[in-house]
Amino acid sequence: MMDIRKKTFDRLVEIVYETSGISLGPRKQALVCARVSKRMRVLGIGCFDEYLAYLEEHRGEVVGLLDAISTNVTSFFREPHHFDFIAEAAGLWYESGQRRFRFWSAASSTGEEPYSLAMVVKEALPFPDVDLRILATDISTEALAVCEDAAYDLGRMEPVPAALRDRWFSPVRGTAQSLWQAKPALRDAVVFRRMNLSTPPFPMTGPLDAIFCRNVMIYFDDVVRRRLLEECNRLLKPGGFLVVGHAESLAGMIADFKYVRPSIYRKA
Numbered sequence: 001m002m003d004i005r006k007k008t009f010d011r012l013v014e015i016v017y018e019t020s021g022i023s024l025g026p027r028k029q030a031l032v033c034a035r036v037s038k039r040m041r042v043l044g045i046g047c048f049d050e051y052l053a054y055l056e057e058h059r060g061e062v063v064g065l066l067d068a069i070s071t072n073v074t075s076f077f078r079e080p081h082h083f084d085f086i087a088e089a090a091g092l093w094y095e096s097g098q099r100r101f102r103f104w105s106a107a108s109s110t111g112e113e114p115y116s117l118a119m120v121v122k123e124a125l126p127f128p129d130v131d132l133r134i135l136a137t138d139i140s141t142e143a144l145a146v147c148e149d150a151a152y153d154l155g156r157m158e159p160v161p162a163a164l165r166d167r168w169f170s171p172v173r174g175t176a177q178s179l180w181q182a183k184p185a186l187r188d189a190v191v192f193r194r195m196n197l198s199t200p201p202f203p204m205t206g207p208l209d210a211i212f213c214r215n216v217m218i219y220f221d222d223v224v225r226r227r228l229l230e231e232c233n234r235l236l237k238p239g240g241f242l243v244v245g246h247a248e249s250l251a252g253m254i255a256d257f258k259y260v261r262p263s264i265y266r267k268a
């Protein structure tokens with residue numbers, strides 16, 4: 001592995017924090033270097049100092065840097081109880097007369113989360129008068145491109161029960177790999193935007209029924225987390241739900257929310 005000078009690493013960490021809110025401690029050095037090296041190979045750059053100089057001069061490269069740095073691990077129906085919970089809540093809201101449903105997958109990565117959400121809500125509310133929109137946002141343009149294409153290989157499709165897969169996806173013919181692509185009825189419910197969660201206020205007005213903000217706050221420090229949670233609170237409707245990853249501790253930061261069950265909070 002190529003060496004990096006401390007000053008160069010510190011400046012890269014600073015730029016990542018300023019542009020994404022992602023905190024990279026010294027323990028992340030090996031990981032960061034491996035990921036940035038990949039990006040450097042694409043650009044034909046041979047050392048970290050040269051990459052930093054390039055980045056300082058071409059600030060648009062920050063998008064490439066963040067694409068390289070971000071961890072996009074996700075899966076369909078990850079933490080399935082979250083989806084069961086929202087399907088049930090949506091059913092109750094429908095029964096009480098609600099017809100317009102707005103959800104936000106705040107760090108949607110490659111799309112498995114917003115499409116899982118779209119499937120469960122559509123299954124729970126198979127009625128023609130339902131107006132459903134799921135906003136999927138992420139900072140990674142590469143992840144968003146996959147999300148928008150909505151085509152997944154067999155491995156990624158594995159958590160999707162066959163009945164749901166056949167209803168909401170169709171096999172893509174003529175590809176070397178076996179791919180399943182979301183049908184228009186599912187894709188049309190999801191809209192995509194590149195958005196940086198560390199720089200609220202966000203352009204949406206709300207009110208939102210639920211926000212999935214899962215497995216992203218782990219990369220932020222408390223300052224960024226607190227700002228983001230305040231913004232989630234502003235955007236949710238009273239009684240709307242904030243769903244976070246089970247590994248995310250929001251202790252001391254969720255005064256505006258009522259605890260419902262582990263990793264699920266309700267706007268008071």
Ligand SMILES: C[S@@+](CC[C@H](N)C(=O)[O-])C[C@H]1O[C@@H](n2cnc3c(N)ncnc32)[C@H](O)[C@@H]1O
Binds near residue numbers: 078106
């Ligand atoms: C581990 S994935 C989580 C995906 C999904 N929410 C889940 O739980 O399966 C984290 C995602 O957060 C995104 N991310 C990191 N920092 C971000 C920021 N400042 N603004 C928006 N998205 C960010 C990454 O690009 C990545 O796609």
